Amino acid sequence: MLKKSLIILFLLVLCGLVAYFSLAAKYNYDVAQNYQYAFQNSQHTVIHAQIKQGEFNFDSVPNWDTGFIGLNVSATLTGYFAEPYVEIIGGQQHSILSFERGVQGLRYINLPSGIGYKDQTIRLIAHHLTINDQQASIVLFTNPKIHKQAKVLVIAPHPDDAEIAAFGLYSQHNSLILTITAGEAGPHIYDEVYADENQHYQEKGKLRVWNSITVPMLGGVSPEHAINLGYFDGTLQQMASNKPRSVHSRFTGIDNVNHFRGQNLSSLTPLSAGKANWPALIDDIKQILQDYQPDIIITPYPALDWHTDHKLSTLAVISAIKQLGLQQGQLLLYTNHLTANNYFPYGQQGEQVSIPPDFNQSLYFDSIYSFNLPKPKEKILVLEAMNDLRNDTSWLNISGAFKIFMTTLGNKLLFKDQTYFRRAVRANELFLVVNFSSLYRIETINSLNH
Known part of the structure; x- marks a missing residue:
């Protein structure tokens, strides 16, 4: 009897330890903390x-x-x-x-x-x-209603970021999608098609640029209002740290942004000498702001998004706004890669997106805006149209397909599903709102980039 009790006690302790360490690994913060917002x-x-x-x-x-x-x-x-x-x-x-x-x-x-x-x-x-x-x-x-004539500019650091964060909102308004990079970096997911890595990443970039120009059409945005600047995936930190110096693609060696930018169909596409450097990026964004004159800019919240391309895309937008002296307008800030963990938002497809966690009132916002999607599940088809969000081409053979199946099953059962088909197909799209006029205060900038 004693032996049986000890075994039960051991199993209970073991389960408790597994639960505790799984929570620490999943969320990277103490889940017993109060959320506190400014x-x-x-x-x-x-x-x-x-x-x-x-x-x-x-x-x-x-x-x-x-x-x-x-x-x-x-x-x-x-x-x-x-x-x-x-x-x-x-x-x-x-x-x-x-x-x-x-x-x-x-x-x-x-x-x-x-x-x-x-x-x-x-x-x-x-x-x-x-x-x-x-x-x-x-x-x-009580947010100002985005009237039908309002111009919405969506900043996507990579192809698919605009759709993940704001497809529901941008498809309801007069919108322009500005994608910063070609998105050629990342895993070698098409190795079954392209054995040569350099060719793989060139073709991957070409495909994702095409996605960024054409997929917005599903939301009523014409290719005239979908522009990819063709900068290189994963290089914005290098560009910002060495402002006058140009960079090249880490995966293809290409050093001319026109290699990818040339796919654009829009007459609003900024002309470029081909150099991939920080001043050139700021100038490109300034030209779009002057030509399009947006009322709303949807862009990542730098302090909430761990991806450096996301942080730097927004800091480039803020620099452009301030250099032009713009005062009227609002930033609607999102996160596709929460700094704390890559599982947020929690819960399942179709549920609400909550305010991202804050434990010490560190996030600045002038308002919060939750946009309710009229037909949330239609977003599945939009995300499916983005090649990089699908399963990689290993499904073409039996062993690869079985591996994908087992990984998907395990992630579902263990609550480790980090796909955007769970995280982005929600009842709402949520944004922290910052007025252009607030960007001229140093405390605002410090909070956005803490």
Whole structure:
């Protein structure tokens, strides 16, 4: 009997250790920390609500479009091994938001826009999660509506970044997609087709540039409004650190951006001497800003995105804005590669995207904007049209196809699915908003790039 008890105790301890270390490896931060945001810097309204048995109601301000309720939540035992999530139900609206396994503390839960009128009860149904009775704060943002005539410029550091972050939004407006690099770098995924690596990466770049010009057509954007500048994937840090000096492609040796830029069909394509250096990139962006005169620029949040091309793309845009002295307009900032971990946003396809984690009010924003996709799953077809997001060509043989199957199955079962088909096909696209006028304050720049 004692031996059996010891074995059970050993297994429980072992399971606990596995759960603990799997959480540390997955999230790279303590999931028991409170999320803390610098709401005091933004234009918003705070309303208090009493949560009782998972229900609450509130009288909202008129015309708000993005809202969050801050709640203290706690994962149950099963919430260490399965993702905890909450269903938010109000009237005819229903949404789901997932948290980290083992979550403890303050989290901000998206509220479907339009709920909260007088006497409407909103229900929170917790799964693998406990939400105790508590007084909660509701934070509401009223963003200027992006009118149909507004010009939206989407900055994509690589082909597919625009679609991952903002296809739903850009397809609803007058948009121009500006892709910074050809996207020729990365894994040798077409080795079954191109054995020679140099040829592989040249063809990969050519294919991805073509994707960046043509896929936006699925969102109503013509090739006249889809431009690839042809800079080289993974080289923006080198360009920024050695500003006058030109670089070449790390994978192909090509040193002329016109090799890829020549595929553009747009008359708005900046003319280039072919040099891949930082001043040339700034000049290219300045020309687009002057010619297109966007009201909204959608671009990565440098402090939230670990990819250096993403960070530097936005810093180049900010430099161009400030050199031109632009004051009227807004940046809508996204992350496709969260600095903390590559699994964010948490949960499954079709769920809500939450505000990215912040634990010390380090992120600056003037507002937060959540754009609800009319038909979220249509985004699957857009991502599928991007060659680099598909399985590599190893599926052409039986052993390769079996390996892909086993990897995919394992990632699904162990909650390690990092594909954009899970992460980007969501009910909403979420952006931290920064006004052009705020970019002239040093504290804003420090926060964006901390």
